[in-house]
Amino acid sequence: MLNQIFNKIDYGQELSKKDLACLLALENQGDLDVLYDKADKVRQKYVGDEVHLRGLIEFSNYCRKNCNYCGIRRGNSKIKRYRMAIEEILDTVSVAEELGYRTVVLQSGEDMSYTVDKLAELIKRIKQQVDVAITLSIGERPREEYERLYEAGADRFLLRFETSSRELYRWLHPDSSYDERMEILTWLKEIGYQVGSGVMIGLPGQTVEGLAQDILKFKELDLDMVGVGPYICHEETPLAGHASGNVEMTFKVIALTRIVIPYAHIPATTALATLRPADGREKALQLGANVVMPNVTPAKYRALYELYPSKVCVQEEAAQCHGCMYGRIYSLGRPISQDYGHSFRRISQ
């Protein structure tokens, strides 16, 4: 059975939900090494050796939502909130450009005090002053706002769905609807954004069948970017006390995502590095990932953007993160991309 599935991968045949669940259940290290080696070869064939760096700017930790796993949910009164001023965001984008990043990711909670007018103006000014691609990760908004922001110059949008199980989604997101999230992902694609989404690994109640379904959902949504990171328990949330996600399972989902949607950009996430600081990101880059997102948020804000606790790289200034990241990537013998790192899927069409 396993050899038949491995043969399907070698011949580029579609994997069924049952095939994916079987691979996700693998525990024998020899079998896992075979799987990871195949995923790494697919990565090399479809997206090459270059690693793409995206400078991450977490510009506000205010959020109107109350997702049950998230440390910056509105119900967490213990966290100190911050908002970066527009000029401060612009300065930080310039720092990212000076460090050589050709993409900035502007990320926040769902903070509606940044109106669409303010954000559109910010995007226009970035595009006039700095030579970078812009990814937005600002949550759910009306369709007209996504259209305005795209017209202003935003290139990409990240909106994770976290799980394709409706029941689990409803339980985790007391004030969001699964159908609405899926509809928004469709809008973003229709508008013209390069679209990213993703899931968390190790959520309470998650199964290998559910994760297999998540991977097939990535394909169905025709995503340009897929983020896969372990769930890390935050004690100031309703999920306090739940075990954090499993690093090996995260590796398996990354490897299978690479195999199922070979052209996707897949980051080696900070959450992985948090659970496995020595080599979590490096290992991910060796089994399918091709993107890293160094944090360029001013150090005084970083610790406050606490989606989960003990996040790595919260003390370092942007230049230190940059030096560390370059060293880690070069140690793998992988070159760092000098271009914007737009969607491969679109380039290949």
Ligand code: SF4
């Ligand atoms: S996951 Fe996103 S939308 Fe949900 S509470 Fe956290 S920041 Fe807000």
